[in-house]
Amino acid sequence: MSSIRTVLFLFGLALLLAIQPGISLGKEHKGQKRSATHKEIAQNVIYGKCVWFSGRKDSKTRYTAAHRTLPFGTWVLVTNIKNHRSVLVLINDRGPVSKKYAIDISRAAAAKIGMINDGIADVTLQIQHPNKHH
Numbered sequence: 001m002s003s004i005r006t007v008l009f010l011f012g013l014a015l016l017l018a019i020q021p022g023i024s025l026g027k028e029h030k031g032q033k034r035s036a037t038h039k040e041i042a043q044n045v046i047y048g049k050c051v052w053f054s055g056r057k058d059s060k061t062r063y064t065a066a067h068r069t070l071p072f073g074t075w076v077l078v079t080n081i082k083n084h085r086s087v088l089v090l091i092n093d094r095g096p097v098s099k100k101y102a103i104d105i106s107r108a109a110a111a112k113i114g115m116i117n118d119g120i121a122d123v124t125l126q127i128q129h130p131n132k133h134h
Contacts, residue, residue, distance in 0.1 A: 048102025050078060050123040052110030059106040063087055066095030066104040075128040078105060080113040080121045087112040
């Protein structure tokens with residue numbers, strides 16, 4: 001493992017471990033409002049595995065993604081740790097079905113970050129504030 005990948009992995013892992021139980025991408029807790037939860041996690045970088053899908057008609061041309069809990073319309077910066085390429089995707093679907101993956105991205109987004117051939121990539125996810133989306 002290269003030193004840069006090691007540093008990025010450890011940084012992502014440290015951030016993931018630093019997040020309190022009530023501030024996670026995986027579950028919402030009773031009594032918490034969704035908007036408050038997502039404001040707090042928007043400053044964090046989350047490490048996880050990414051897959052790409054090709055089932056939707058627009059997956060070849062649009063930078064979209066599926067996530068299990070983030071609200072539709074949320075913008076997420078996905079960065080491939082292997083090559084440091086990033087893409088800004090819009091959450092417009094639910095998934096991935098397998099809980100071992102953090103996010104499903106469109107074919108166009110996967111091509112932009114260089115993961116078409118691999119199919120799966122270690123990535124960081126950074127939720128963008130509404131005024132930062134394109």
